[in-house]
Every structure is written in structure tokens, then in C-alpha cells.
Amino acid sequence: xxxxxxxxxxxxxxxxxxxxxxxxxxxxxxxxxxxxxxxxxxxxxxxxxxxxxxxxxxxxxxxxxxxxxxxxxxxxxxxxxxxxxxxxxxxxxxxxxxxxxxxxxxxxxxxxxxxxxxxxxxxxxxxxxxxxxxxxxxxxxxxxxxxxxxxxxxxxxxxxxxxxxxxxxxxxxxxxxxxxxxxxxxxxxxxxxxxxxxxxxxxxxxxxxxxxxxxxxxxxxxxxxxxxxxxxxxxxxxxxxxxxxxxx
Ligand SMILES: [Fe+2]
Numbered sequence: 520x521x522x523x524x525x526x527x528x529x530x531x532x533x534x535x536x537x538x539x540x541x542x543x544x545x546x547x548x549x550x551x552x553x554x555x556x557x558x559x560x561x562x563x564x565x566x567x568x569x570x571x572x573x574x575x576x577x578x579x580x581x582x583x584x585x586x587x588x589x590x591x592x593x594x595x596x597x598x599x600x601x602x603x604x605x606x607x608x609x610x611x612x613x614x615x616x617x618x619x620x621x622x623x624x625x626x627x628x629x630x631x632x633x634x635x636x637x638x639x640x641x642x643x644x645x646x647x648x649x650x651x652x653x654x655x656x657x658x659x660x661x662x663x664x665x666x667x668x669x670x671x672x673x674x675x676x677x678x679x680x681x682x683x684x685x686x687x688x689x690x691x692x693x694x695x696x697x698x699x700x701x702x703x704x705x706x707x708x709x710x711x712x713x714x715x716x717x718x719x720x721x722x723x724x725x726x727x728x729x730x731x732x733x734x735x736x737x738x739x740x741x742x743x744x745x746x747x748x749x750x751x752x753x754x755x756x757x758x759x760x761x762x763x764x765x766x767x
Pocket of ligand 1: 591595642729733
């Protein structure tokens with residue numbers, strides 16, 4: 520083969536470098552997506568049975584009264600778990616596997632499984648998103664990510680609150696990490712959530728807010744914005760940050 524001229528050598532090197540970059544970025548992108556919402560860290564997976572509430576019914580009085588917590592946990596959320604297990608049995612779903620596996624393919628199952636699987640997952644998650652020992656906001660890498668994604672923590676809070684206030688009827692507001700590892704705010708109707716293949720905004724939930732009337736009506740009646748404003752006082756930012764840290 521004839522020796523390469525300086526120009527041909529430069530072009531050949533450039534093509535090789537470009538190919539390397541392309542292969543490298545494709546490989547990295549493939550790794551990133553394989554670590555996406557398909558792989559929820561084991562400590563954040565959800566089983567099919569209701570777990571104990573992580574605090575007393577009256578522990579979040581600053582935002583949610585004890586009677587609402589009791590009814591919400593022991594009646595509403597409990598029935599989602601019961602109905603989920605009924606639906607899972609009827610549809611041959613292995614209830615020893617993480618619930619996330621079903622939610623990611625929920626369009627293949629019945630409406631009963633979708634509503635109650637979502638209802639159970641969302642409530643198990645919601646309890647953990649709150650704590651009587653709440654801090655005023657996130658710290659560390661989550662705080663930085665919120666600031667760079669939304670401009671400021673206050674802007675994030677406004678946008679998230681609006682997602683909850685503007686959800687027509689029953690549903691949820693979410694902060695989620697999408698498959699490109701970007702923070703997003705979204706809202707879902709009924710008991711849908713961002714893990715579901717039917718969700719408009721898909722991703723890993725980092726923070727969830729229940730805006731069904733059963734979550735606030737006893738104390739706040741029709742004033743959903745007042746419930747949301749008080750709810751910020753009990754958000755468990757340590758838990759939200761841990762979930763974020765586990766996925767980035
Ligand atoms: Fe609820």
C-alpha cells in the first residue's frame with residue numbers, strides 16, 4: 520500500500536477518531552438507557568402488599584390531619600392493595616416480582632390491574648415522600664439539578680404545585696427522572712404514574728403528590744391549593760435525594 524500523504528493521513532485519522540467517538544457515544548447511550556427506568560434499584564422496588572405506615576396517623580398534622588391519614592391509609596390505600604392482588608391472581612401475574620415490572624407493561628393488563636396496581640404503588644411511594652422531620656428543601660446534587668432544570672427551587676415548587684392544582688378531577692403531580700436523566704414535572708390522571716407504558720411523561724418517580732379529594736377534603740374541603748401549600752412542609756427531601764442519587 521502506498522504511504523499516506525499528510526492530508527490522507529489526517530483524513531484517515533479523523534475518520535477513525537470520528538468512528539471511535541460514534542461507537543463510544545452509541546455505547547454510552549446504550550448503557551444509559553439500560554440503566555433507565557427499566558432498572559429500578561432493588562431498595563426502591565415495590566411489593567404487592569401494603570407496608571406499615573412509616574409514622575403515626577397524627578405525625579403529619581402540620582399538613583394532613585390524623586383522621587384523613589387513617590382513612591387514606593387503612594381504607595383507600597388498603598383497598599388498592601387488596602384489589603391489586605385479586606387482579607394479579609386472576610391475570611396470572613407473579614406477585615413475588617417487583618410491581619414495577621407490571622406497571623411498565625400495564626397496557627397488556629386489565630383496567631382493574633392498572634387502577635389498583637397504580638393505586639397501590641402510588642400510595643406506598645407517597646407515604647415515603649413525607650416525614651414529620653422534614654427539611655425546608657433539597658440539598659446536594661438534587662438541589663443543583665433542580666436549580667439548573669427549573670431556574671430555582673421556588674420556580675420548581677410553583678410549577679409542581681401548578682401541576683397538582685391544574686389536574687382536573689383526580690390524579691397525581693410528579694417530579695420524575697426521565698430516560699435521558701433529566702428532571703421533569705408531570706401530572707397523571709386517576710392512579711396512573713410515570714412508570715407506566717401508557718404515561719405521557721415516562722420516567723422514575725422522585726416525588727409524588729396525591730391530589731385526589733380523599734387526600735385532603737376533610738380538612739381543606741375544596742381548597743386543594745391550601746393542601747398543596749401545606750404539603751411542602753412535610754416533604755421528605757432526604758428520601759427524594761436518595762432516589763435521585765441512585766439513578767444518576
Ligand atoms: Fe390517595
